[in-house]
Amino acid sequence: MAAVILYGTETGTGELVADAIADVLAADYDPSIYDMAEYAAEDLDTDDFLVVVCSTYGEGELPSSALPFADELDEEKPDLTGLRFAVFGMGDSVYDDTYNRGGEIMAEKLTGLGATQVGEHFRHDASSAIKPAKAAEEWAQALPALIDQA
Template sequence: MRTIALYGTESGRAEAIAETIARTFPDRDVEVVNMADAETGIFRPGILYLIVCATHGGGELPGFAQFLHDDLADLSPDLTGVTYAVFGLGDTGYVGKYNRGSHQFDELLTGLGATRVGPFGEHDESTHEDHVALGTQWVQAVFDATAP
């Protein structure tokens, strides 16, 4: 199955995860796409989307990720048959807003008919764990869950 790692970032951490996924799993031929360069038509059945999204500021999506999110919300395309997985980056120090950006994408995609597969991955900045290592472990679990 074709795989697209779609990332939304302010600091570059989500991009680092997406790029590492592509390098770590060359047999998956993962295409890495910045949400800043994505349009709503990118979502099609038959492709596995790896949504790697940070939370910015007080629980908002990164700037360009917000544009894609708003376009999807406004156009409301039917995403039935689209499969995706989510990995969020946030900080539990922001009570009530931890990983809110990734959860916003999850809620929107599900609401448009897409199906989330595999575990919902999360990185908490306050733990000082390696976000790239956690992202790589997460995607392995997603690939395992979606194996034929």
């Protein structure tokens, strides 16, 4: 099973996190990494395992690079039944009500189209001392077991 990592970012941290996750998966799954701005909803394949990395921007919105993909999901409404995915969200807990909304929005869009979220929905806190790429490496250690469940 192939692993596809999609990231949505405003400042580039999402790409660094995606790279860290890919490093963990590289030995067994030959992961592909794409900016959501450059990935078409029609390319989603239920035979792949999807990893979504998404930051939160502004007042709980999706980052700019995630918007084209999210808009396409809303317009095309592909049937994603059978697609399994995991989410690594990023946000800052100083924004109580909107903390980590970007990852939550993407998860809601995917599950609303029939996909199944598996594993821990990780919520990285920019106010913590833990670097996002380091947290992603640790979180990604659990992904092989989830990928192999298919």
